Amino acid sequence: MFGLMDVFLKNDPITLQKDILDHVEFTVAKSRFNFDDFEAYQALAHCVRDRLIERWHDTQIHFSKKDPKRLYFLSLEFLMGRSLSNSVINLGIRDQFADALSQLGFEFEVLAEQEGDACLGNGGLARLSACQMDSLATLDYPAIGYGLRYQYGLFRQVILDGFQHEQPDYWLNFGNPWEIERVHITYTVKFYGTVTDEVLNGEKYKVWVPGEMVEAVAYDNPIPGYGTRNTIDLRLWAAKPSDQHDMEAYNTGDYVDAVVNRQRAESISSLLYPDDRSYQGKELRLKQQYFFVSASVQDIIRRFKDKHKNFDEFPEKVALQLNDTHPSLAIAEVMRVLLDEEHLGRKRAWDIVCKIFSFTTHTVSTDALEKIPVDLMGSLLPRHLQIIYDINFNFMEELKKMIGLDYDRLARMSIVEEGAVKNIRMANMSIICSHTVNGVSRLHSELLKTKLFKDFYELWPHKFHYKTNGVTQRRWIVVSNPSLCALISKWLGTEAWIRDIDLLIGLRAHVTNAKLHQEWKMVKKVNKVRLAEYIETMSGLKVSLDAMFDVQTKRMHEYKRQLLNILGIIHRYDCIKNMNKNDRKKVVPRVCIIGGKAAPGYEMAKKIIKLCHVVGEKINKDNDIGDLLKLVFIPDYNVSVAELVIPGADLSQHLSTAGHEASGTSSMKYLMNGCLLLATEDGSTIEMIEEIGKENMFLFGAKVDETAALREKGPALKVPLQFLRVVRMIRDGHFGLKDYFQSLCDKIEGENDYFLLGADFASYLEAQAAADKAFVDEERWTKMSILSAAGSGRFSSDRTIQEYAEKTWRIQPCRCNS
Ligand code: 26Q
Structure with a gap:
């Protein structure tokens, strides 16, 4: 009989050399007597990947057996960078690999340089997600990250004659050994269409008849912890055409157009939007947000239903973290699934929603808060718009009871911004529906309470907290x-x-x-x-x-x-x-x-x-x-x-x-x-x-x-x-x-100097x-x-994550020792 220990891949230099050479021959398909640095990197990466998968598997089995409350970390951006060095260090086998390679005539550091960055994010927010994933794994928390598998990461910056030019980052060109494609883990995501009323067992239900359907395919990226066997999952979704896509067109004989149309589906996960608030209100961006939210929510509910007969225990098993407002459609989506698909009834669905979401904002200015034009929302996600209106109606009614008919304040707090263009305010929705709102530093949190979200703070002071950001010392000291x-x-x-x-x-x-x-x-x-x-x-x-x-x-x-x-x-x-x-x-x-x-x-x-x-x-x-x-x-x-x-x-x-x-x-x-x-x-x-x-x-x-007084001085400012x-x-x-x-x-002289360069010089x-x-x-x-x-x-993000785990998500470590 095999004990568990016996099936672990061995990490002695002889085994490692053999495994690397096997991958050279069978994965990279090169002669084991003749391969270059890049091919050696590929073989090495696959060797590490095998060891990651082994631990990832054990961790998933362990989590599944224990069925702890899990954290689902929803983020549209993860800035992972390179994986090789980080993985071997976290697995505790860097030196063994370096030895094995040197006997094959290669230097570990040189091969590590062959790897390209995974730039699936813009900056601070995205790298924070990556650091937090590392800490979640290291601290043994049962967590899963969800995001999008963009085909083009953040643009490459090329400088020509001192000017910035942008070039596409087609990062998957040379293959990506750090992901596992799950062709069988797919969900259908719906868009557009209409909502109708139907009666089932004497009860009225809404039915959303979509106008377009796209498949979401899972790609799992194992994230190893340091000093633990725990290896958690970062699951990224890629868009693929659905087989149900445009059946109509095939039937009417429009074969060529139908195939061309299928290609369009893939564009949903094709590119990462650069952080530029002027991109707000773009249809493709909203499609991305809903696509990844819908696939993730389906996956979460499927996992829960595998173990539970009804939704009573849902809030004790599920914590959903919104990394900024970008994934906040998850609120309306959970509500929709519980109402229209699980038929829980409004009160129960709403009770559940209020218990599972926590929201972290990374923004300091009102202008930067995300808004979606109502028309766009209504056309792409007609049922979600109804749900958002419904949440807002109930909130407004409650609010009137609490604060009276203070119309200015009611208008400020409403999810719907009235005006020439009506907008959905994603931050207001996130605050109203989350049990906790976190800032990313103490000062930031004070600004949220006194400026940005003052009205909400006065209503619900208990919701507002902060968890000062942190970074992982594994990447930022040990690796680098x-x-x-x-x-x-x-x-x-x-x-x-x-x-x-x-x-x-x-x-x-x-x-x-x-x-x-x-x-x-x-x-x-x-x-x-x-x-x-x-x-x-x-x-x-x-x-x-x-x-x-x-x-x-x-x-x-x-x-x-x-x-x-x-x-x-x-x-x-x-x-x-x-x-x-x-x-x-x-x-x-x-x-x-x-x-x-x-x-x-x-x-x-x-x-x-x-x-x-x-x-x-x-x-x-x-x-x-x-x-x-x-x-x-x-x-x-x-x-x-x-x-x-x-x-x-x-x-x-x-x-x-x-x-x-x-x-x-x-x-x-x-x-x-x-x-x-x-x-x-x-x-x-x-x-x-x-x-x-x-x-x-x-x-x-x-x-x-x-700063305010300085700005007010205007031209009188010295x-x-x-x-x-x-x-x-x-x-x-x-x-x-x-x-x-x-x-x-002009922008930094006199009254125009909004950022106070002159005053601080x-x-x-x-x-x-x-x-x-x-x-x-x-x-x-x-x-x-x-x-x-x-x-x-x-x-350190270890401290940040521990605070989130204890105070916001209320999750416990679940260590896999086998
Ligand atoms: C929004 C709409 C459409 C397209 C893109 C975006 C978008 C994308 C990324 C808006 C904002 C971001 C990223 C924001 C960000 O990185 N904020 C930074 O977050 C860090 C982590 O909390 C903080 O340390 C920084 O202070 C904050 O600027």
Whole structure:
């Protein structure tokens, strides 16, 4: 008889070599005596995939046997990046694989570089989902992620002559070993059509007769936990034409048109929309949202019904997490299924809905809240529009009883926005129907309560909470910074911090130890070398390792104020140009690095990218400046580029105008890597101050309660002369393209300066000067760097997930030990 242990795939070097070669021969179909790096990567990936599937299977069987309450994490975006290194590290078999490969004449790191990124998301929200999946698996929570399997991920950014161009990311071109296609797990998703009334057993029911049907096919992506056998599922849906699609057309003999029409179905999951609010109200986007919601809800209900005869226990077994409003149609969909298909009756259906949904918002401004035109909703999802109207009618009636006939407030809180175009307010629906509304940092939550959702907070204060975001130390230290990982484990005397981040604080005990300082600096040096090499291959620019590597990487957005950074660089350049030889000796050399994508339709963000290039061109070519200042733009910033850039940074900038960044998560990654922060008191930075102390950061700028008064001052607002001078330089064509940059300058001068660049400029320069001063005192800098990493524990997604599990989802770990 076999015991369970006997059927595990073995991980000794001989077995691994054999398995890799077998995959070379039978999966990649190459000769085992002749294969290149990419083919070796493919074989290796399949070998890892086998081991993932084994654990994934055991986990699913275990969950199914225990039938715990499960978390269903609904998100339209997951920014997973590469999987190979992360998987072997989480499986605990990285070194074994590296050994086996070296005996075959390959280097693990070289093969890992062959993998392309899975960019199924835009930025913060999407990478947060990926970090949270890693934490859910590691902490043994019975969770499933649901999303869309886009054929085209986020566009690739190509820079031509300093301008951003977008190219399609057809990421599945070379196959994807990390997914398992489930041809038998499919659901039909309906669109358009009409709703009729029917009578069944004397009861009246609504019947939705669809006008179009599309199949959703499941693709499972195993997500392994670290230090556990648990491997959870990220299930992504792909659209395929339904066999019932256009039967009519076939019957009428319109064969060619019918086949062409079938192709159209696949377009639903074809592309990820770039984060640009102007895309709101597009039919294809709404179709995507409903497509993935409907397939997921069918899957969830099928799983529940496999074990339960009726819906009594549904809320004790199911928690549905809405990652922003993008999946919020799930509310109307669950209601529809319970009413029209399960015939539960309105009261019971509504009771269930109110108990299962939780909603997290990632937005700070009312303008950015998602709205769907009623006409569009009514045509694509006629039954859902009825249901939403019904929910809203009942809510309005209840509300009138509670607050009286305050029509302004009723109008503000209604799900339906009246006006020239009637809209469905997805956030209002999400708040009304969820038991919990979470913000992503403490400050964000305060803004939700006092501004964005004030009316709702006053009605239901108990619903409003926050779970400060976090990032996974597995990806952001262990995978991306192996030298730092080894150093931390050595000084803490344990690797346990990889699962228990609170242990990081133990580094504080050694903060003055000269030996640690020496090793710490060495690690930073190694990572700076790696980054410098990347910069050189990419741009041909040689940068000095003695310079401070000063980095700002994030999506390009006016509120994130990359422009403030560039204006600061111009000011620095101008100062150096006007210095005598002696003063120049005191200048702290800097390599300024900026990276990030602009949404394709976001003119101003694209201008900022071009400005960065022209300024960089001028400075980098100026022999008079030499190594004192360099400005590099890193193109196509994505997860794998971040893994390279973050460990090599000395200083990172987080410059959002206070009150505009809901949380910010890149700062957490930099902090964990011992990079000092130059930041405004915004989003999660405020909580970082408490963890590492303001003396270890470079803070500047107006605070959130000061911005309104500054804006009100309008033309009376004093801006420093240096600010006017640098803007003037751009206006006068000092960097070329005089006309092109006028509109950009107009936006930051006088009353138009909504994001307060002028108001914050003096304080920004002071913070920069403080950073320079600290950097020349190597011992002080290293101490600050160690304290940054030591104090970063609170910003692990393990902490975030544990809080969600205990306070919001009320789920328990379910560890699979077999
Ligand atoms: C909406 C409609 C149509 C098309 C696209 C979108 C869309 C897509 C993505 C709207 C917003 C997003 C992404 C938002 C986002 O990433 N927000 C960030 O979330 C992070 C995680 O909570 C926070 O740290 C950041 O502060 C927040 O900006």
